[in-house]
Amino acid sequence: MPFAHLVGIYPRSEKVVELSRSVDRGRATPEALAAAVEEDERAVIALQREAGLDYITDGLLRWQDLLRPLSSGVPGMEPGGIVRWFDNNSFFRHPVITGPLRPTGKAVLAVTNLAALAGVRWKAVLPSPFALAALSENRSGRSFAQVLDDAAAVLRAEAQALEAAGCVYLQFSDPVLVTRATPDDIPRARAALAAVVTGLRARTALHTFFGDATPVLPALVEFPVDEIGIDLYATTLDGTRARAAGKTLLVGALDGRNSLVEETGALVEQAMRARDRLAPDDVALVPNCDLEFLPWDVAAAKTRRLGEAAAVLRRG
Template identity: 25%
Template structure:
């Protein structure tokens, strides 16, 4: 019996409410990792697209050019290959393709879910528009969403691949609901569809899946709905699949400690942007999950120096011990200049490796999360 997961009839294990994921996390340690300590490095998901890919996406819509869907598919493949290898060159332990095939985190999935339709963009802030979809009929799983994306990335990567997927609560909350009695019902229906996609990804070989629920930060009173959605998503997912939850910046005290009951291994939190003022929120009661800590700010076009990032990493030791700390940017990096995004990622990895070496040498006090001394 694995901690937190009951045995089932087929002799395997299934996730219910996972408490931490040290065993599941260890599978991502590189064989040639040079330090005894291991702080897992990854990114949240999105990354700046090459300018030529943006142009390719424009050309396919322009009748003046002989540029069709086959050409665009090739362009997406080239961009995904390029960014995956850029992540590997930066030294990340777990990579993504930067979401090169995706346009927006709700719109992309709504186009692939039966029951949604689009009626034009709506203004969200400033000069930014969002093609907000409407649910006009019963939602259903008509086609796989990310399996081909994962298989391609996994095929070109030499490092493990993480799959970010927009969660059902955000898919419901950021859409117009014109069919279901309430948003909660819609979220649960969507959770069942996400479960189908997750099972397909697992069948394809995915072992690290991140559910993105930015809407939870804006409507924290609905944490129970998100928890129920996650229970539906992880049903029958094998215990060796690492599941994370990313929640963007907000008042985390409004969802903590309730989120500790969510059936995930890891919480990915945006704390650098708030200068770590919310660290005390996660100290009492004790944070019992793994923490993916944002250590570079996704909202500033400045590459933080390695020494600054090292100090940010140490903030994580005020919440969890090193064996439960993952290091990433605060959020997706897609709005930054690409050279800045790469610089942040590269410096982040270098800072992590230096901190690991200092941990090995006993030069770092892990603070609040240190194991208590024996009496």
């Protein structure tokens, strides 16, 4: 059955933008900022519910980037310098691994608004263990294989803690596999993800973005998750022989990097086109990536449009 949901960090409201700047300049208190963020989280949750999305996030509004809750919350790693976030005009602090990573299961919960998510079917977003390891600078003296094992252990603890807190859907985000991974990386990325998700009850997804997924799609369908996500703004479906049988396909047809709000019919058409070309068991409509690259108002309009398109798909 087709459905829809968000896949990453939601943008900040103009009020939070202004307050966060003011806090950095010593002109507002962190408490005032926290209250405004809480207000935004509740607004984003309400928006998703009104739009009829199937899984709800708190917008990940306390996340400075996809890796920051881990780089600043897990012993053995710390936030490093500013690095360009793939082909965007935005940046992240690359994690610096200084020693063995110690799983705590607390890093992501510390930035999740559980109270606001009470009573809804909520999803969590985490980096895949491969993305976390590949995007980190390893100063620990340990091998990449050891770092990858550590990353998997860290994420398993986070996933278990999130599941215990009520999370019903765990998405692992990985832009690396479709942009800069080598053929040798695929099996170890798969093994690391298996080490994270084995035994979890929550539904699981691997979402790729910023790169063409079709070359690696035959390998991705072997990953031990229920759903696979692709970015249709970076993926050309024409001519591919790849198939997504056995998986639900997350069709990234809503552009998180452009402000033009898609027509409902165009989104539906793209979902059906992906279904026809890749033959998954099922499809879901999602943004191709985080919506944080958009201003707040545009992201809200796109979220509503996503819900409208999913409703059309549901009606068949």
